[in-house]
Amino acid sequence: MNRSEYRTQLARISAKIIGKSLRSAGTRRFLAEVASGLIDDWALKGPIRKKMSTPAKWLVSKVFKPSMNGSGEGISADVGKLITVWAEIVNTDHADDPVCHARRRGETILNFLKNTDFGEIREMVETSEPCFMKTVEAFNEQLWKYPAKVGSILGTLLAGINIGIRSVRETLRPIEKNVGPDLLADLILSLVKGLNAKEAAVLINAACEFVRRLHTGNHLLARAGKPLLQIYLTTLLQESLPDLDPVLVRKAKVALAEDREAVTNAMADALSGNPALVLEMVAAYGAAKTPLLKSASRKIRLFEDVDQHALAEALSKGLSDLDTYEIAEVINGFLRIINRIHEIKPEIFSNITHSIADSLDTQEVRSAAQWLIPEIADAVRPIVTAAAPQMKGLFSILYPQEGLTDKDRQDAVFNVKSHTVQPGGER
Secondary structure (H helix, E strand, O other): OOHHHHHHHHHHHHHHHHHHHHHOHHHHHHHHHHHHHHHHHHHOOOHHHHHHHHHHHHHHHHHOOOOOOOOOOOHHHHHHHHHHHHHHHHHHHHHHOOOHHHHHHHHHHHHHHHOOOHHHHHHHHHHOHHHHHHHHHHHHHHHOOOHHHHHHHHHHHHHHHHHHHHHHHHHHHHHHHHOOHHHHHHHHHHHHHOOOHHHHHHHHHHHHHHHHHHHHHHHHOOEOOEOHHHHHHHHHHHHHHHHOOHHHHHHHHHHHHHHHHHHHHHHHHHHHOOHHHHHHHHHOHHHHHHHHHHHHHHHHHHHHHOOHHHHHHHHHHHHHOOOHHHHHHHHHHHHHHHHHHHHHOOHHHHHHHHHHHHHOOHHHHHHHHHHHHHHHHHHHHHHHHHHHHHHHHHHHHHOOOOOOOOHHHHHHHHHHHHHHOOOOOOO
8 A cells, every 4th residue: 555545544534533523422412502502692683583593493403413323333443543544654654764754843843943932932931920829819719718619629639549549450450360470570571671771871871971061060160169059059048048937847847757656656556456467577577688688798799709909999099089087077076066065064965874774674684684695795706716816906005015104094904904803813
């Protein structure tokens, strides 16, 4: 079939669809109502027209009377044929020239851009804000005069969500009944297999280049040593933060925390009535965590497999870029904060510690220590035995070659000795 015959068939099917649509009962009723309304308006302009309107409306009712004859295959079959013929035409065009449609679309887009004044569109959008906001205000003002309608809207939304949930469930039901695991995996994973890996890599490269260019431009446009992004964000935050209500922000933060507690409590309450589910979740803990451990182990082996000299060079380069001064400043700043807090309120940390300690069940702590510490000591004894010969580094810190010149250090070492020597003199 040549291109001309395809287009003739496309026109014939399109005309058939339009004809069936016009002959449908719904369309006939709609056209009859439109014509009747026009005749009523026309009849209001004179007595002669009013007399003529009655037979005219009778004629319209007869012309647009719904047909009782069936529609054969229906419009859906013709729509399927139309799409098929259209696809055949496109395939025929692509066989002759793969980019023929793109060439014509390029000219269409060019004409659209040349004849569209985006400045006018931008001005229209910018000047529409007051009118749009007033429209929203008017809508809210009228809507909230009828709170029951708001409830109906929310109820409609809820019904739609429930329908969506059931629809998804019904969509998955045939898979559970008719599709085996191997076939399902083959169907879904074939999508992964069919991905164009090279094009995906090109896409990732393009995204990385986009980020690099944006970052580079951000620093090239820096002012007074500050990147442009930092300057703009600082301005934005300085203009917005003063309008925030600190008390309201605090209350919202507390409310969100309490809501998270409510969700956790709700889950616990529900699980307390389903002990079988709780036991299955506990039983699955090891099986669920083992793949994570295997993944971490595989990553470690990856570093073992690469050239160790190259790895050492890369690690050295990576660590050389680490700002150790900033690390020290973080620690120093944290220590300064807690020291200042302790100077102002010396009891704050001790009160918290005592409160926690007083709330602990000492009997349970004693019972746990009686079996936990010996078992841990027994488990790590081979490790400690292997590392014991290298403990001299620790002792060199406790007992430096120049001797203990600091009174506090002398007292500390004396206390260590006194506590590691048993009353009978045995260590």
